[in-house]
Amino acid sequence: MAYRRPLLRTAYEQDAAMLPTWFQRGAFFLLIFTFCLAALGAPFLSGIPSFFLGGTWINPVTNIFPLGIAALGFLILVGFTGQVSIGHAFFMGVGAYVAVSLGGNGDGWKACVPFHDEVGLLDQAAQCGMGLPMWVWLPMAGIGATLVGILVSPAAVRVRGLYLAIATIGLIFIGLHLGRMLPEYAGDFESGRRWPELQFKWWQEETPLIDMTSDGKWFGLIHLTEEQKQFFFLLGMLLIFGVITKNIARSRTGRALQAIRDRDIAAEVMGVPEFKYKLIGFAISSFYAGIGGALFASYNGRVAPVQWSLLLSVDFIAILLIGGIGTIAGTMLGLVFVELTPEVVKKFTEWLADQLGNGGLTGWVADVLLTQGGDFGPIAVTPAAPGWPMSVFLWNFVIFGVLIVVFMIFEPQGLYGIWLRIRNYWKGWPFSY
């Protein structure tokens, strides 16, 4: 009988394995499997998310998948390469607008020439959109963002740390300005325009190959609702990009990026071309952002240019810091936490508002927390102007601000760091090292 010897490594491949232990493999597949079962409406499993997020939980959860792809791109740039950028939302926007220009409904290619018309600035009717299928617009969204990324990167890779962060803020404002300037791409500045739908077509035929915008049977096998179809599609995309990210991390490129992160001068001395790999890091990250942005906008259907703002970039910083910088698992933890907590808080407040005047403990709690006109509850139920009491929306910013500070001070490795500590505690059992 031969025993398992996990530490006996006979090839470097074992060291670089994606999920090195059978426990990790099992846990990973079990997690994905439960996730899918929950989405399919398995009685108990779907009850857990609907307790926190309400019956339509599948929508906010699906919404985080495209954001997850963008977050992975941010991980490559910030977590692997160590380049702190705040311009991530800009690249998402670039991807989204490439997608909508190619795939959206519009007035043909003529409308895509900027300022084609003297009155174009005011002409809301003329919109750039060629109605091409997804297999064109989705990859092009990534490639477009990458090209823009490469365009700006010579400037970006010359500065580092805080200077890079500030330099990339500039991108956000350029993006917002362009959004205002080019309505033929961006649509109305306040309300945006419609994005192409998530469906597979060969070309512009009537019935799509894979339909994701109506309920029905998929592949003649299983009956799914529209939401479930999009859930599985976007989850699949996230998984694909997760695997690619892991492969980048454990490849030559990933090791070069991490060497630059740890000490750029030392990396250069060891023979890692700094400029080249910073550029590669920037380009890959932009590609992810472009894909993420395109999918995000398509899933949401209509996005206003003002969405691609500094706040979205800050979201990614929160995801990385709270989740744990440098690991995919940490990024996913941060993603779930940062993107779903506001939803949970919102649902909780709605529930509290229902409890008002009910009496009993819940009524009392609701009365203390919520404000309706005269009393001193800290949370405003009605969307009010900025000021005290604050709305749930504003409270979320406060909560994340505090959380980022707390994690920076007490657990720089984020949620994943907490897990690592728990794991190492038991790994060393019965000793401490």
Add this chain to the structure above:
Amino acid sequence: MSVTEERVSPSSMGGQGAKTVASLAKGWADRSPKHVAMREKDFGIWLEADWAETWDRIEIAAHGLLALGIDVGDRVSIHAEDRPEWVILDIATVAVRGITVGLYPTNPAAEVEYLLQDSGSKVHLAEDQEQYDKVDEIDPSNIAEMSTIIYVEERGFASTNDQRLLSWSDFLDKGREHRKNNPGAVAQRMAAAEDDDVMTLVYTSGTTGPPKGAMLTNKNSMFAMEKIIDETSAYPDGKAPNQNDQILTYLPLCHVAERIFSTWTMLAGGPTLNFAESIETVPQNLREIQPTLFFAVPRIWERLHAGTIIRGGDASRFKKIWLNAGMKAANSIGEAKVANGGSHTAKSRILHAIFYPLIFRAMQEKIGLRHCRRAASGAAPIAPEVLAFFMGIGIEVYELYGMTENSAVATCNFPGRLKLGTVGEAYAGIGLRIDDETGEIQTSHDGVFAGYWNKPEKTAETMTDDGWLRTGDVGEWVDGTHVKIVDRMKDIIITSGGKNISPSEIENTLKASPFIKEAMVVGDGRKYLTALIGIEMDTVGDWALRQDLSYTTYRDLTTKPEVQELVQGVVNDCNEKFARVEGLKKFQLIPKELDHEDGELTATQKLKRSAMIEHFGDLVESMY
């Protein structure tokens, strides 16, 4: 038993040839060419070599030796750490009916000169520049017989201009060419091998006088395999070593014990041989390999024990609570098993069942012996406390006894009949007796060596008139079946009061403390006993840090009154276990770490008493 080189008779053509380590290796290559024979760690991963590849390299090396003109009975010396080349050259030498001479990597230049001169080695393997430098110092005319020096590590040889030098890869190239031109030359030699061919010279460590080369024959090695390795009743699960077993080799291969428990075990049963990176990395390599068969000298067992205690002391508070409970249980289990011949009692079995999943399993895994199905200790006496500890956490360590001159075949503790403090029972079918008058243990069997190389008068001294081997160890029977070693005959202390005292028992009790590395009891012809004690730098240093005691060097540490007090405590505990006359009145700490190079230790890390008295005479006198 005559002791001459004439035994090496000219090769008789044809026939099968005697069973040798080489023929066994060939057998494995024929039967299971794809099974992993050896693993060596290189840049973080264990590189594997299967039997087909290993035998191929052995055969090439054997042809290489033929190309270098190695004739029947010529000596090939190997001066290297444990590495595949050691084993390959060793087996290749036997294949061409040469004689392997192993040198300890720690042997200083002067000893290397003596060993090479005494053995008259013709081909020498110096693994790297460090070992080559020791040969380079010798006047070539003193070792005129040596024609070739093979080196393995190329670094540092670029500018060396020595006609005798040959790199390992060039040596193999020579072998390949020779094989092409003379296919079957090695097979021919192997077919002519005889049982009485001397296969190796094992130099005794020489606690007194210069080392003597014990000649072991093919017959000796086969007998040792039969008795020590293939005796299924010595294994708790009743299975002899097989291909599922893993061995970690880390002790010097020139020592007969390591040769038996690694190379010969691999050849007898087919386990995979894993080479540890160095003696310092043994704990880590153990964790990686998790060997199923493990032999260690007491020093290693003491270090594993001390390491466990220290790491336990560093554990966090919650873990300490569990550890303490586990240690209590281990003590109680250990006691119960010691009293029951090494087997579980009902109570100890229940305790083990409770604490195994909680503590012992993880602890065994951390030590690296979780899958170990047989652990053994030998080559020097070990403190029973250490064995009891391991027994308590579920690793039964069987102490065994033997010496180079009888191919290590003498006694062994068997599962279920284990008696702590004894070295066990004689193997079935061998001659073992204790001389009534002197109490000396004597053996007679096929494993008894062919004599000392070029020293017939010394050989005669170690043989009794009726042809039994005198081991030089004083022993006594326990319950008529088990043998207890009292001490080396010449080490027994007779105080001025006329009391006979065995110092090793006292020394081992001292050494069971994690703080003490070396101890030497003095008192021959004196009024009372005293001791020279060497502290264990790691553990005492760790202890000092905890006490907020700052220190700079080993010497500085030994002069701290707190450390003196600490050792005094250990000495007091030790004195309580012995009779009054055996108590230590005083002790002195040795101000330096003992070293082979300085002549205080033998190559096997045994104290050289005479050298110690010489070096630290002042310290000894200061105690009287």
